[in-house]
Amino acid sequence: MAPTSETLTAARILEVTEEVLRRHGPAKATVVDVARALGVSHGSVYRHFRTKAALREAVTERWLDRTSASLSGIAAEGGRDPEARLRDWFTALFTAKRHKAGDDPELFATYMVLIGENSAVVDRHIADLTIQLTGIVQDGVERGVFASAAPATTARALFDATGRFHDPCYARDWEQPGIDAEFEAVVELVVRGLRA
Amino acid sequence: MAPTSETLTAARILEVTEEVLRRHGPAKATVVDVARALGVSHGSVYRHFRTKAALREAVTERWLDRTSASLSGIAAEGGRDPEARLRDWFTALFTAKRHKAGDDPELFATYMVLIGENSAVVDRHIADLTIQLTGIVQDGVERGVFASAAPATTARALFDATGRFHDPCYARDWEQPGIDAEFEAVVELVVRGLRA
DNA sequence: CGACTGACAGATATTGAAATCTGTCAGTCG
DNA sequence: CGACTGACAGATTTCAATATCTGTCAGTCG
Structure with missing residues (x-):
């Protein structure tokens, strides 16, 4: 649960996004959910992935x-x-x-x-x-x-x-x-x- | 357009239903539409087909x-x-x-x-x-x-x-x-x- | 009598207003 | 300076009220 306080990397985002998708499914999972699970604002996620679709594709x-x-x-x-x-x-x-x-x-x-x-x-x-x-x-x-x-x-x-x-x-x-x-x-x- | 005033048969219903489905598609076509196209009440259609699904299947x-x-x-x-x-x-x-x-x-x-x-x-x-x-x-x-x-x-x-x-x-x-x-x-x- | 109607109850679909989400960006902070 | 925030506009989703549809059946009509 407690997010590691390391720097935010694409790899860590992918890891957490996979978990969020596994829990909520593609219909319910939002970028805000991912950001919350990472303990950052959703703007930070957009720094590494241009769109939600790109994030979904990478995972x-x-x-x-x-x-x-x-x-x-x-x-x-x-x-x-x-x-x-x-x-x-x-x-x-x-x-x-x-x-x-x-x-x-x-x-x-x-x-x-x-x-x-x-x-x-x-x-x-x-x-x-x-x-x-x-x-x-x-x-x-x-x-x-x-x-x-x-x-x-x-x-x-x-x-x-x-x-x-x-x-x-x-x-x-x-x-x-x-x-x-x-x-x-x-x-x-x-x-x-x-x-x- | 003008429906033949013959007696209502299963065959005639199928004919007309196929046309209604072709025009409206399965998402929009209703039993009421079919009945209207036949010039009868929808109750009459249910006399020949127990359910809408049965009608769809027959067509x-x-x-x-x-x-x-x-x-x-x-x-x-x-x-x-x-x-x-x-x-x-x-x-x-x-x-x-x-x-x-x-x-x-x-x-x-x-x-x-x-x-x-x-x-x-x-x-x-x-x-x-x-x-x-x-x-x-x-x-x-x-x-x-x-x-x-x-x-x-x-x-x-x-x-x-x-x-x-x-x-x-x-x-x-x-x-x-x-x-x-x-x-x-x-x-x-x-x-x-x-x-x- | 038997084919048909039309009113009805419950289920499903539609609609529009409110809530949430996506993607951006000016501004904060270390 | 560069990683991050959070307020924002427009797009999308949710939700509840409303309308429509499905399937039934007592009653009409020839």
Whole structure:
């Protein structure tokens, strides 16, 4: 509760804003709330973030980047079988998104606000993930286990085809019983489609 | 404008309700509007449909069934190559949905209201389409051109994997320039995954 | 008798006035 | 000087009063 009396930094604002968003949700959280939690006036917050939208984006970007970072480990395991890595990557993506939606509903709602605003942060996140996928596909092509004339296009198709298991607009379905079987069926289908 | 003075039937109510929904949209259209357009009291409408939701569902069901019916022609062309039929079916589905969203925005919005209500009409529509797909897959398996241990599961996976091109939650993207290339890439991927 | 009406109760939507919030900036303070 | 404050204008949200709508049903009419 008692705010540290250190100098105000962008990092500290992000930290506190994330907590405020988690508590109040994107609909109720105000810049004044954030300032109060920091023990400063709201004018000080505007010194570090030009608008409320920019603050919301920065918090969500950090939150999304934590997912990207954890997946990049799998994508970069150069030694392992590309097909196994691809399956693990999709499984990890699905698991991560499902947890974000289930365990952190307010930040997930904030993420959906960004989608509604067509924020560049969302595009960047998708681009990040697609680049990771492209790496795995390319690796598979080089080893002769995958067939793809244009790995970036193929990666995008893989991402699109699995949207049901990572796109926020399907979040409601991720708790449904049959969803894991559906996931397996789609992954099986696209992996088969990728094999050389 | 001048309402026919025939007896009031469910069919006539549906006809007029569709027109009222098209004009006012699901947010503004009221049962009173429908009754006025029919030249009767709103009590008479309730004689044929128990609730406003039931009326909305019936109109949307008719509207969705027109799509299903046009696709079932392709699914049932027993003579043709299953792969070509599958590609044509997906193309026709994408085209139909895109036109519904673009040319009939108010009825499309009504459809999205039903989705929000978890209406059985939507489930039935998806089940209809999946059954058509299952038929094509099964046909391909029998001819030895497709590989599938469980055609119904595979059909569902095909439907899920192509969601970006028929699920209403993506309607905004259907006017974007790159969408046709994305569609081709996904269809290519899943068709390859289906081949024997 | 059976299709239809219209008044009605409770639920929902609309409206406009008051409260709060966003973003700015002149001024304070160390 | 530069980080911070707090009063301010305009935009947005809230809230309560008001109007409209949904769904029912006793009663009318052919």
